[in-house]
Amino acid sequence: MTGTATQQEPVDPGGTTAGTNPMVGVVLVSHSAAAANAVAELAKALTGGGVDVPVAPAGGGPDGGLGTSSDLIAAAARSVDRGVGVAILADLGSAVLTVKALLADDELPAGTRLVDAPFLEGAVAAVVTSSTGAAIDAVEAAAGEAYTYRKL
């Protein structure tokens, strides 16, 4: 599953700037709705002006508390799907497992993949890369490279 098969057929031009390629969607799955929302907000803010990257948080469980909701994840992935792939970043445990289970059963838009990356730093890298109109392979690589960014 390379995820770029539908690149020639943008499903929905929304979330793109006029005259540029459709952007890769980014979904942020956290046990905490507040964490997912805040990381999405931070990543978008660091992207700079003028480009509205399709980013959707999917935080919290089915009852609204801490946890993971497959329905929220699926809805978020659909909402950011512009036909060129969706990169999902997840925080821990059930967030990762739920995304994997949904992917295994083809319950997410075509071209959706789980990206192996640190949640916050990876989200920033993914969203910034997506804002340039890069393909999902580049978005995934940028997010993964965030693991190598040492602080000391």
Next chain:
Amino acid sequence: MNALPDAPVDASFLLRWLDTSATVLDREANRLTLLDSPIGDADHGTNMRRGFIAARTAVGQEPPDTPGGVLTAIGRHLISTVGGASGPLYGTLLRRAGKQLGDEPAVGAERLRDALRAGVDGVAQLGGAAAGDKTMLDALLPALDAMDTALAGGGSTTEVLDAAAKAAAEGAEATTPLRARKGRASYLGDRSIGHQDPGATSSALLVAALADTAREASA
């Protein structure tokens, strides 16, 4: 060896298993959460109760007419309602097992064993766990091995599932001295030792519910 008439595992059988499982998990929710408190995030009982009660309601409203259909439907509901890691793990187990059964209207113990084996393989793949990691696999893998042995000895469905239930319970108890290598409990290192694994415990309850369902069907 097969004195009792053998109940076929059909849609009705698995709907009764779902009913029993939801009742058992409702009753045992506090115990599962207590087990999950020292080494997890104290939500396993609540999550499993919520998931199985929701699945019982939803699947009961539009019951599929094949055993594979019932397992697949339960799995789908668990993934969307449990909210913890047990949702995708049990959901994958049941959906893989259901898929393996295909459209068959009823199966015997051997086909059920094959389907559960496929489901447990799916769990191992999804979670990346192996035997001895202090997870649900430590109840499920011994249960499958016990089914193999009972089937080889010509056991009835009830006997095969009784053997599975016994092995799963022993497997769950045997997780107590293990050090967790998966999930949140693994962050605790040696402090995870001395606690029975909640996931292995709920797995043993679900296998016991299968044996109870078979026993009631053949009584």
